[in-house]
Amino acid sequence: MATRAKASAVRSSGERADIYQEVTDRIVAELENGRLPWVQPWSNTVAAPSVPRNATTGRRYSGINVLLLWGSLQQCGFATQRWLTFRQALAAGGNVRKGEKGTTVFFANTFVPEGQKLEAEPRAVPFLKRFTVFNIDQCDGLPIEMTAAPSPQADGDIVPRAERLICATGADLRIGGDKAFYMPALDYIQVPPRFAYFDQVNWYRTVMHETGHWSGHVKRLNRDQTGSFGTHAYMGEEIVAELTAAFVLAELSIQPSVRHADYIGAWIDMLRDDKRAIFKAARLATQAADYILAFEDATVEQTGPDQLAA
Structure with missing residues (x-):
């Protein structure tokens, strides 16, 4: 049992390292090509400058996810900055169109390993969890309140x-x-x-x-x-x-x-x-x-x- 737990921890650690490196390599490649992910996401789209939001909850995405979603906006030319998961699209009465490719975002948190929970000063271990989200432009059948274009600021x-x-x-x-x-x-x-x-x-x-x-x-x-x-x-x-x-x-x-x-x-x-x-x-x-x-x-x-x- 202990051996399996240790092997799982090693795999988890390796996965985290891969995530960090994967995203960093992507950002570095953009910079090397003279593109700053926080400056140019609107040059290939009709979307107005704004921070991406979840189409279901209305919450702003944060941290590295903003850069990743802005990158997809730039690459795909989406017209909106509203995103949701496959399940959220279904729950809203719509669906993601067949063949659409989602964007990977991350949820960051920490956990205390079981063996340390009784210690005086347990050490929290950070982790990243992947999620795939889709722009509402990649969906059909969503309710009008999700798809209606936001009123532009004068x-x-x-x-x-x-x-x-x-x-x-x-x-x-x-x-x-x-x-x-x-x-x-x-x-x-x-x-x-x-x-x-x-x-x-x-x-x-x-x-x-x-x-x-x-x-x-x-x-x-x-x-x-x-x-x-x-x-x-x-x-x-x-x-x-x-x-x-x-x-x-x-x-x-x-x-x-x-x-x-x-x-x-x-x-x-x-x-x-x-x-x-x-x-x-x-x-x-x-x-x-x-x-x-x-x-x-x-x-x-x-x-x-x-x-x-x-």
Whole structure:
């Protein structure tokens, strides 16, 4: 019995390693071809920028799953960002069309092995479980509430909404100079004035990147921001800020952009050295995006959606 349990644990460990490597290899290949999975998912589709959601529960997908689903959106040109499992499609009264290929996503959690449950400090073991989901464009017979196109956000509402969110965070935002950066020691964001940007929306993209760094301050999410320039720790924090900005901007219906394209080579090296790095970065970015977007939710609760739209 013990031998079988040990063999099972070894297989489980090997499967986890394969999952990490498989996804990392896919992300690295995209980067090597000059495509950033968090920047370009809308170049081959009519879908508007947004974070993918489960069509049944309405919940946003998170972490690495956002990048994987955005990748499928880009590859297949789907018109929506709503996804569901084969069983969810059946339960909703529809079905996945024959021959359609799903997208693999992952559920991450931990468990305590039976032999450690009675110990004073049991060690939780992380695991990943695979799921296959399908875009609603790959299904037939789903109810209209799942398939109806979402109302697009008016162009004139996008920038004011971003402005409100920035103000709601209460971040110390200082305007001036010709460089954008976040200063952890003094906890402030510095960005050039709006007129320095040919396209105004790029100012908001820049601010959201730096706000991603701001979210990691010790007073907030307490991420490690001590890495010196060029180290894996530094580059890891830059990826977190890139992904945080992408997740927040997509939720605001703004197509994300890359803030530091010159870091791509260093990111590739980092991901090759650590197959778990992109999983960690995506998880931390989801935490940061949720933290930032919660300020908008709080503002809506306090002020009311009608007043905000006025």
